[in-house]
Amino acid sequence: MHNNHTNEAYGFENKPLSKPRKHDRFPNLPLCLKGGLLTATMLTMGEAMAEYGLNFPEPAAGVAREIYGIHMMTMSIATILLVIVFAFVFYSLFYHRKSRGYEADQEFHNSWFGNWSWVIVPALVLGVDLTIAGKADAVLKSVWDVPKEENIMDVKVTGHQWWWEFDYLDHDIKVESRFVPKDKSGDLYLREVDNRLVLPTGVKIRFLHTSADVLHAFWVPELAVKKDAIPGYVTETWAELDREGVFRGQCAEICGTWHSRMPIVVESVSPERFAAWTEDQKSIKVAAAAEASADKEWSMDDLLAKGKGLYETKCAACHQVNGMGLPPAFPALNGSAIATGPIADHLNIVIKGKEGTAMQPWGTLNDLEIAAIVTYERNSWDNKSGDVVQPADVKQAR
Amino acid sequence: MSTTTLTHDEAHHHEAPKGWRRWLFSTNHKDIGTLYLLFALVMLFLGGASAMLIRMELFQPGIQFLDPDLYNNLVTNHALIMIFGAVMPAAAGLANWMIPMMIGAPDMALPRLNNLSFWILPAAATMLILSFIIPFFPGGGTQINTGWTIYPPLSIQVGMSMDFLIFAIHLLGISSVLASINIIVTLLNMRAPGMTLMTMPMFCWTWLVTAFLLILVVPVLAGGVTMLLFDRHFGTSFFDAAGGGDPVLFQHLFWFFGHPEVYILLLPSIGVLSHVIPAFSRKPLFGYKSMVGAMLAVATIGMVVWAHHQYTIGMSLGAVTYFMIGTILISIPVGLMVFNFIATMWRGSMTFETPMLFAVGIVLMFTFGGLSGVMLAVVPADMQYHDSMFVVAHFHYVLMPGAVFGLFAGVFYWLPKWTGHMYNEKLGKIFFWTNVIGFNITFFPQHFLGLAGMPRRIVDYNMMFTEFNVVSSIGAMIFGLSHLILLYIVIKTIRGGKKAESRAWEGAKGLEWELDSPPAFHTWTVAPQIK
Numbered sequence: 015m016h017n018n019h020t021n022e023a024y025g026f027e028n029k030p031l032s033k034p035r036k037h038d039r040f041p042n043l044p045l046c047l048k049g050g051l052l053t054a055t056m057l058t059m060g061e062a063m064a065e066y067g068l069n070f071p072e073p074a075a076g077v078a079r080e081i082y083g084i085h086m087m088t089m090s091i092a093t094i095l096l097v098i099v100f101a102f103v104f105y106s107l108f109y110h111r112k113s114r115g116y117e118a119d120q121e122f123h124n125s126w127f128g129n130w131s132w133v134i135v136p137a138l139v140l141g142v143d144l145t146i147a148g149k150a151d152a153v154l155k156s157v158w159d160v161p162k163e164e165n166i167m168d169v170k171v172t173g174h175q176w177w178w179e180f181d182y183l184d185h186d187i188k189v190e191s192r193f194v195p196k197d198k199s200g201d202l203y204l205r206e207v208d209n210r211l212v213l214p215t216g217v218k219i220r221f222l223h224t225s226a227d228v229l230h231a232f233w234v235p236e237l238a239v240k241k242d243a244i245p246g247y248v249t250e251t252w253a254e255l256d257r258e259g260v261f262r263g264q265c266a267e268i269c270g271t272w273h274s275r276m277p278i279v280v281e282s283v284s285p286e287r288f289a290a291w292t293e294d295q296k297s298i299k300v301a302a303a304a305e306a307s308a309d310k311e312w313s314m315d316d317l318l319a320k321g322k323g324l325y326e327t328k329c330a331a332c333h334q335v336n337g338m339g340l341p342p343a344f345p346a347l348n349g350s351a352i353a354t355g356p357i358a359d360h361l362n363i364v365i366k367g368k369e370g371t372a373m374q375p376w377g378t379l380n381d382l383e384i385a386a387i388v389t390y391e392r393n394s395w396d397n398k399s400g401d402v403v404q405p406a407d408v409k410q411a412r
Numbered sequence: 413m414s415t416t417t418l419t420h421d422e423a424h425h426h427e428a429p430k431g432w433r434r435w436l437f438s439t440n441h442k443d444i445g446t447l448y449l450l451f452a453l454v455m456l457f458l459g460g461a462s463a464m465l466i467r468m469e470l471f472q473p474g475i476q477f478l479d480p481d482l483y484n485n486l487v488t489n490h491a492l493i494m495i496f497g498a499v500m501p502a503a504a505g506l507a508n509w510m511i512p513m514m515i516g517a518p519d520m521a522l523p524r525l526n527n528l529s530f531w532i533l534p535a536a537a538t539m540l541i542l543s544f545i546i547p548f549f550p551g552g553g554t555q556i557n558t559g560w561t562i563y564p565p566l567s568i569q570v571g572m573s574m575d576f577l578i579f580a581i582h583l584l585g586i587s588s589v590l591a592s593i594n595i596i597v598t599l600l601n602m603r604a605p606g607m608t609l610m611t612m613p614m615f616c617w618t619w620l621v622t623a624f625l626l627i628l629v630v631p632v633l634a635g636g637v638t639m640l641l642f643d644r645h646f647g648t649s650f651f652d653a654a655g656g657g658d659p660v661l662f663q664h665l666f667w668f669f670g671h672p673e674v675y676i677l678l679l680p681s682i683g684v685l686s687h688v689i690p691a692f693s694r695k696p697l698f699g700y701k702s703m704v705g706a707m708l709a710v711a712t713i714g715m716v717v718w719a720h721h722q723y724t725i726g727m728s729l730g731a732v733t734y735f736m737i738g739t740i741l742i743s744i745p746v747g748l749m750v751f752n753f754i755a756t757m758w759r760g761s762m763t764f765e766t767p768m769l770f771a772v773g774i775v776l777m778f779t780f781g782g783l784s785g786v787m788l789a790v791v792p793a794d795m796q797y798h799d800s801m802f803v804v805a806h807f808h809y810v811l812m813p814g815a816v817f818g819l820f821a822g823v824f825y826w827l828p829k830w831t832g833h834m835y836n837e838k839l840g841k842i843f844f845w846t847n848v849i850g851f852n853i854t855f856f857p858q859h860f861l862g863l864a865g866m867p868r869r870i871v872d873y874n875m876m877f878t879e880f881n882v883v884s885s886i887g888a889m890i891f892g893l894s895h896l897i898l899l900y901i902v903i904k905t906i907r908g909g910k911k912a913e914s915r916a917w918e919g920a921k922g923l924e925w926e927l928d929s930p931p932a933f934h935t936w937t938v939a940p941q942i943k
Contacts, residue, residue, distance in 0.1 A: 085787070088793060092783035099775075100776060117761060118760045122759050123695075131752075135747060136747070143743055150790040159729065227565065228569065238795055240798055244726070250726070270557055275872075342552070342554050
């Protein structure tokens with residue numbers, strides 16, 4: 015929760031180790047012209063093909079490489095078949111034309127070929143099918159069967175509307191990962207998050223997928239792992255990263271309004287760096303817990319300052335920075351009955367959520383955080399209640 | 413073969429009523445066929461407009477003029493309108509017009525049911541459109557931001573517009589099932605003496621199979637959405653794990669309908685092709701029997717591979733292996749169909765009027781879409797493709813050529829029969845080329861977007877995806893606007909044009925071409941004898 019500065023703290027590279035993608039080579043051309051140029055260059059330049067991402071990015075895990083291989087194989091088979099079909103059709107289109115004076119062969123369907131093609135063609139297609147299915151089956155087993163190893167590292171991936179929660183079950187670390195607005199993420203808009211999923215190379219990692227609300231899907235192309243996050247289900251996938259780098263993906267299953275704003279950023283680091291990172295996360299966590307549980311009366315200003323930051327990361331996606339919400343899906347907090355009514359009701363909805371809506375329970379936040387958020391909501395915009403909610407109040411309300 | 417002979421009394425009694433009564437109370441298969449086709453045309457433009465809005469929003473990164481929920485609402489509506497409003501009614505329109513004329517029957521077997529199955533549609537369409545616009549009124553709740561798959565729990569969160577959509581689906585389903593019953597009864601009972609099932613025109617066969625598929629799967633969808641309705645309002649927990657239910661159950665119910673639905677959309681167009689390609693190749697359909705067999709195989713296997721739409725839900729290894737192999741095996745009958753079409757063209761004496769142009773386009777592009785379908789069937793590779801723009805590209809390559817272009821081919825092929833006028837061939841060709849080129853510019857680049865990592869159903873994207881989206885959007889404008897040419901051609905042909913002969917095309921075979929163009933209000937009142 016308080017790991018906003020992971021990357022800076024360790025000086026991890028912010029860029030992928032592979033050659034960075036050029037986002038725009040011709041910044042001054044109108045877009046439509048660029049489209050045309052692109053199509054023209056695409057056909058001639060192999061370089062341009064890599065540049066614009068015509069295929070999957072380079073895999074970063076063993077399983078992903080196998081998947082890449084099977085993709086290339088089926089695509090090659092499909093391309094060859096396509097060429098064969100097109101060749102026959104175009105030959106026929108050219109030669110078997112009335113304008114060339116070609117006389118239709120009325121008995122073609124009664125030839126031996128006509129009589130037996132219903133056996134020959136399916137047999138040929140079956141051969142192709144078995145080739146593909148045979149190869150796929152072998153890869154499928156290694157994708158599907160999560161290795162049964164004692165020291166496999168477990169990461170629970172929980173989808174929320176609209177952020178990801180990563181629980182490192184073996185390290186007792188929790189990372190909340192949210193999209194970064196355009197003014198801060200620039201070119202990486204919709205592909206950048208505040209807190210990355212930091213993972214070590216050379217370690218088998220099991221991902222356990224679930225959801226807190228609606229369906230989501232975890233997808234990072236370099237890992238070639240995609241699995242739906244389903245509320246009430248725990249599904250599993252696995253990967254063993256074999257190179258360092260920053261790999262970006264997005265939520266792949268439609269999950270409502272801000273489906274487009276659920277990027278996933280995996281930062282693959284050496285085991286040593288990963289160990290350092292986990293140590294750091296633990297100390298941050300201990301400090302935060304100590305701060306929250308200290309029997310301290312907080313001043314309104316301190317709570318408001320803390321609350322503003324927390325509100326803008328955790329609440330503003332729906333209720334908006336200006337508190338006006340996006341009705342009717344996301345009600346305004348400014349002047350709302352909850353945020354200006356009894357404190358108990360306000361705490362209750364924050365801690366327990368509201369069923370049947372996107373408002374989830376926020377009970378996993380600590381007392382101080384909830385106190386800060388509620389205080390902020392009751393004293394911002396046009397809400398001027400003057401209420402100060404202390405962590406002790408939250409503790410009582412739970 | 414005898415021509416249409418009406419006694420004086422019969423002719424008088426069956427005089428077409430004038431004005432709105434003719435249409436509202438119609439029990440005439442030709443009039444109802446026309447109604448279906450006009451309804452589909454209107455829906456085609458509604459669905460097309462929503463698609464063009466989607467592509468305009470995606471023209472550039474950033475959120476330009478559609479808020480995310482409106483965008484997803486349009487995505488939902490585009491699919492539902494096109495599938496249930498445009499393609500299925502258009503195919504039903506062709507069936508109504510052509511089946512009685514092709515099998516030598518005076519009308520459909522159940523004319524009043526026929527009237528009902530059409531007139532449910534405008535009510536269903538009204539519900540569907542209301543589900544789209546109601547959120548814009550005060551107290552209208554939130555928009556349908558789920559996509560046409562309406563998966564819970566997201567669809568539980570949506571406001572009352574979801575209830576309108578559920579009822580619209582019920583009405584559409586009732587209409588489809590009634591129409592299917594009518595078609596099955598007609599085909600099994602009303603064929604001219606001497607016409608056996610194995611000498612029946614191929615279009616009739618495709619519709620026979622389609623109608624059975626509809627009756628088998630539509631009730632499952634109806635059950636699924638009813639359970640959704642109960643979860644939403646009556647406290648049940650069919651799809652809520654917290655109450656002992658299962659969100660994945662809905663996906664199974666949906667795709668048990670949804671996958672055969674693909675073949676429901678596809679098969680009537682395969683039927684059209686089986687007439688158009690022989691007519692313009694001037695030789696008989698290659699492999700009639702294998703075509704029938706392939707179709708039955710597609711329908712049968714197609715019923716039991718639905719979960720390939722759900723590879724990422726965490727099924728067991730055994731289950732995904734089964735669904736993968738089953739899905740890949742569909743390429744055998746589908747491959748045989750495509751092969752038969754190519755073999756029909758082979759050593760023919762081809763000319764390329766508009767219906768034939770569309771037919772050739774289908775053979776080429778549907779093959780392409782089918783092959784990317786084999787790629788998607790491979791489970792490990794689907795871990796990458798799933799829910800990406802690659803899927804969007806794939807199913808448009810299957811459904812546009814496979815379903816819509818087939819319907820276009822049918823409309824151009826039979827328009828002279830229906831209206832008694834030849835359409836303007838030059839305009840028809842212009843329509844074909846703008847349409848097909850626009851289509852390919854729109855959807856071909858989307859394969860690359862998917863492979864590069866762009867998920868589907870997102871309103872806003874990172875600038876790394878800009879170039880292909882720009883190309884795709886430009887293509888979509890060409891593609892969308894090209895349909896105005898179709899509209900113009902259809903209206904112009906209805907109003908006049910060169911007189912069509914009874915056999916409008918040199919190579920056309922079948923009973924329908926022995927009737928006048930346009931045919932009398934009642935045809936085959938005396939059944940023809942088939943030798």
